[in-house]
Every structure is written in structure tokens, then in C-alpha cells.
Amino acid sequence: MLTKLTNVALPYAWGSTHLISDHFGIAATGEPMAEIWFGTHAGSPTETESGESLASIIGSARLPFLLKILAAAKPLSIQAHPNAEQAQAGFAVENALGIPLDAGHRNYKDSLAKPELIVALSSGFEALAGFKTPADIAQMFEAIALESGNATLSALLGDFKTQVLTIDDGSGSGLERVFLATLTDERLSAVVLDEFVAAAAKVDAIAPLVAVLSANNAGDRGIVSALMMNHLELKRGQAIFVPAGMPHAYLSGLGVEVMLASDNVLRGGLTPKHIDIAELQKVLIFEPSVPKVQGGRTLAQGLDQFDLEISEFAFYRISPTAANLLADANLPGESIALCTSGQVAISTSLGERIVLAKGEAAYISGDARTFSVAGVGEIFMAVSTI
Numbered sequence: 126m127l128t129k130l131t132n133v134a135l136p137y138a139w140g141s142t143h144l145i146s147d148h149f150g151i152a153a154t155g156e157p158m159a160e161i162w163f164g165t166h167a168g169s170p171t172e173t174e175s176g177e178s179l180a181s182i183i184g185s186a187r188l189p190f191l192l193k194i195l196a197a198a199k200p201l202s203i204q205a206h207p208n209a210e211q212a213q214a215g216f217a218v219e220n221a222l223g224i225p226l227d228a229g230h231r232n233y234k235d236s237l238a239k240p241e242l243i244v245a246l247s248s249g250f251e252a253l254a255g256f257k258t259p260a261d262i263a264q265m266f267e268a269i270a271l272e273s274g275n276a277t278l279s280a281l282l283g284d285f286k287t288q289v290l291t292i293d294d295g296s297g298s299g300l301e302r303v304f305l306a307t308l309t310d311e312r313l314s315a316v317v318l319d320e321f322v323a324a325a326a327k328v329d330a331i332a333p334l335v336a337v338l339s340a341n342n343a344g345d346r347g348i349v350s351a352l353m354m355n356h357l358e359l360k361r362g363q364a365i366f367v368p369a370g371m372p373h374a375y376l377s378g379l380g381v382e383v384m385l386a387s388d389n390v391l392r393g394g395l396t397p398k399h400i401d402i403a404e405l406q407k408v409l410i411f412e413p414s415v416p417k418v419q420g421g422r423t424l425a426q427g428l429d430q431f432d433l434e435i436s437e438f439a440f441y442r443i444s445p446t447a448a449n450l451l452a453d454a455n456l457p458g459e460s461i462a463l464c465t466s467g468q469v470a471i472s473t474s475l476g477e478r479i480v481l482a483k484g485e486a487a488y489i490s491g492d493a494r495t496f497s498v499a500g501v502g503e504i505f506m507a508v509s510t511i
Contacts (some may be wrong), residue, residue: 126182126238126490127477128173130461132260134158135169141198144379148246149194149465149484152302157198159384162463164191165484168234169387179488185460189437190507191386192461192486195243199341200376202396203253203350205408206239208369212389215404230399234388239434241384244442244505245359246465250378253354255371255414259289262353265331273324281312282321300353301411307349308394308402315344320347331356337376337389338395339367348396355415362442363418368434370410381463381505383440427451445469450499458509460489460496467502 134145140159145151151158162169165180165188173179180187207215215233224231235507257265263286270282276409285306291299307313313321325335334356338348357365357381367373374395391405392398421429427444428451438458443451453474462471464481471477471491481487481504489496491509498504 126474126488126492127471127475127479128175128488129479129481130163130171130173130179130391130486130488132163132169132171133164135160138359139186139199139201141196141379144196144198144247145194148379151484158196160196161194162191163193163463164188164386165189166386166388173488176199187386188459188461189459189509190461191384192463192507193382193384194463195226195375195380195382197375197377197379200338200351200395202398203347203354203372203374204390205372205390205393205405206241206367206387207208207233207368207389207408209238211369211408212236212238215389222469223443230401232389232391232399232401232404237385237387237389238369239384240366240368240433241314241382241389241496242431242433242440243359244381244431245361245378246381247379248359250359250361250363250380251376252357252359252365252373253351253376253418254357254365254367254373256300256304256412257334257353257355257356257392258413259310260305262289265328265352267476268328268330269321270331273320274319275324276393277312278317278320278324281310281317290324293306298411300413301406301409304350304409304411307353307398307401308346311323313346313349316346318346318348322431325352326465342395345395347396348458350394357416357418359418361422364421364431365416365418366431367416370408371414371416372409381465383505383507384436385435411446421505425451427452435510437511439510440504441508441510443469443506444503445498445500447501452497453495456491456493456496456498456508457510460506460508462487462489462504462506465503465505469498469500469502469504471504472497472499
């Protein structure tokens with residue numbers, strides 16, 4: 126089966142009102158257009174050309190991946206995703222407690238892990254991902270304290286600096302204790318937080334980030350937590366992979382995101398939504414880490430594969446030209462292709478053919494042995510390998 130897919134944009138508050146419409150030509154709604162999902166996840170059902178849901182056509186064989194267009198105008202929440210064991214256990218516990226799946230305080234919507242990869246479609250895609258080193262965090266707190274005339278804040282930052290440099294004494298690493306303290310320490314009152322923002326805005330290295338965070342999340346302790354993370358800016362075509370347990374928050378820009386088909390999110394600030402610090406603590410890996418920025422490995426002219434630390438699916442960028450096409454490529458499983466520029470034609474060994482314009486997506490069933498791509502443009506393609 127080869128069929129086009131459609132879905133509506135989700136109006137999350139952090140979404141852009143224009144990035145998706147400007148890039149893809151999809152009609153603006155007048156509301157934030159944050160994400161468009163392509164897959165079989167029940168959180169936002171994808172439809173086929175016939176008007177039926179993709180999930181109903183596929184039946185019990187749920188796709189292992191979820192492909193999204195993501196457009197952020199404001200920072201998303203600081204968050205982390207569980208690994209498979211944590212997701213299974215958390216889902217079972219909340220089911221046993223009778224918490225409805227759509228409850229605002231529910232942490233686990235399903236029993237699956239949610240590692241993910243984001244590819245920038247716009248230059249200047251900004252993200253926070255992974256913890257800085259304790260030394261870098263300590264240096265940052267010291268620089269902010271030097272700009273502060275508030276005794277309570279100076280003392281608090283002095284404590285944070287000392288703690289973050291300590292080794293694990295049985296109560297967690299210094300990095301863990303300080304990160305959790307930024308969310309819970311009573312000394313970080315609204316007044317002291319305002320002083321923190323004012324002082325941090327004078328530190329050149331972090332001033333632009335502080336301005337963005339404070340403009341969109343005034344009064345949120347997550348501003349302090351966020352500064353403990355690496356600030357990355359991706360060029361168009363660059364990607365980062367975010368494994369289970371890594372803290373992250375996308376700040377702004379347009380991208381294509383692919384993940385295991387889960388909606389499990391543990392939040393830790395920069396959001397009015399439910400925050401469960403105890404559960405977040407179980408999920409987070411409190412170690413310094415910087416995700417590798419990648420552009421995909423070139424397998425052939427016009428064919429790049431992104432590195433994923435998971436085996437359930439593979440992810441490709443295919444860029445055919447008038448002089449170059451992808452012919453008779455192996456198709457190991459069910460796939461979804463999203464066209465992000467130009468116009469491309471996809472055909473399969475079953476004699477099917479479909480043409481995708483920018484912003485259109487298609488499902489390719491796994492019963493075709495091979496597929497070909499021609500035209501001039503770019504598609505991103507997730508392929509099941511299980």
C-alpha cells in the first residue's frame with residue numbers, strides 16, 4: 126500500500142503561528158501550530174486519503190516510530206523521557222491507581238520509551254540538551270553571584286557552586302542535588318528569582334538565553350535549571366539525538382522530529398503543566414553530556430542516514446535531483462516519508478506511484494520489496510526495522 130497521509134496541527138501554546146505555514150504552504154489557523162504527527166499514535170490520529178485512520182488500516186501492527194513536524198516560537202518545557210523499563214513500570218503503576226490516560230497529572234501515557242532525534246529545517250534552531258560539566262556550572266554561578274547585590278541570592282549561589290562540585294556521598298551527585306534544588310529550594314523565592322534573572326542578564330555568555338527564558342517564563346524556577354544545560358544552535362540539516370534520561374528543551378525553530386511512538390514526558394520547569402520532581406529524578410541521568418551534532422552519514426549520492434542509538438527503526442534524508450534518483454532501494458519494513466522541499470515521486474516494486482509536494486507525507490507498507498525516489502526535492506523517511 127502506498128497512500129498519502131494528512132493530519133492537523135496541534136495548537137500547543139509554545140508553537141509558532143507562521144513557521145509551518147511559511148515553509149510548507151499549509152494554511153495558517155490563526156492559532157499556534159506546534160506539531161503535526163504522522164504515525165499510528167492515538168494522541169493525534171493520522172488519516173489516509175480514504176479518510177480512514179492509518180492505525181485502523183494497519184490494524185494491530187502499530188508503527189514503532191512517530192514522525193513529526195515541530196515548530197517552536199517559545200521554549201518547550203525542560204523534560205526527559207523514560208527508558209523502556211521505567212515506562213513499563215510507571216505505566217503499570219498509574220493504571221493500577223486508576224489515573225485516566227488524559228489526566229493532567231498523568232506521567233505515563235503508554236508503556237514505551239521515547240528516545241528522539243530532531244533535524245533542523247531552519248537555520249538557528251535552538252535547543253537545550255544535556256547537562257554542562259559541574260566545573261562549568263560552578264563557574265556560571267560564580268559569575269552571576271559577582272553581578273548580584275542580593276545577599277540571599279549570593280549565599281544561595283555560593284551553596285550551589287560548592288555542592289555541584291562535590292562527589293556522590295550517598296545522597297546523589299552534586300549535579301543531581303543542585304539541579305533538584307533549583308526546583309525546590311525555598312530560598313529561591315519569586316523576589317530572589319527576579320534578582321537572579323537581573324544578575325544573570327549581565328553575564329555576557331548567557332545573557333541572550335536568559336532574555337529568552339525570562340521573557341517567556343517569568344517567575345519560573347526552571348530558568349535557573351535551564352542554565353545548567355548545554356545551549357545548542359543547529360544549522361539547517363543538522364540533528365541531535367536525545368536518548369532516554371537526557372534533559373532537554375527545544376527553544377525555537379522549525380524541525381523534523383522522529384521518535385519511538387510514545388508520548389511519555391517528565392517535566393522539570395519552563396511550563397505551567399504538571400511537574401513530578403520525584404518521578405523526574407528517577408528518569409534523569411545526572412551526568413555531564415553533550416549530544417553529538419550530526420548531518421547524517423552519506424550512503425550514496427542524495428542518500429543520508431542519521432545515527433540512532435536504537436534498533437526499532439532507521440531514519441534517512443533523500444535528496445533526488447534531475448540528474449540523480451534513488452532506484453530500487455531495499456525496503457525492510459513499513460515506512461513514512463515526509464517531503465520538506467520541492468516535489469518527489471515515490472514508486473514501489475508493487476507498481477504503485479505517488480507524488481509528494483512540500484508538506485505532504487505518505488505511508489509505504491512493508492509488503493513492497495523495494496522503492497524508488499525521483500524528482501527534485503527532499504524527503505525524510507522513517508523505516509521500521511522490526
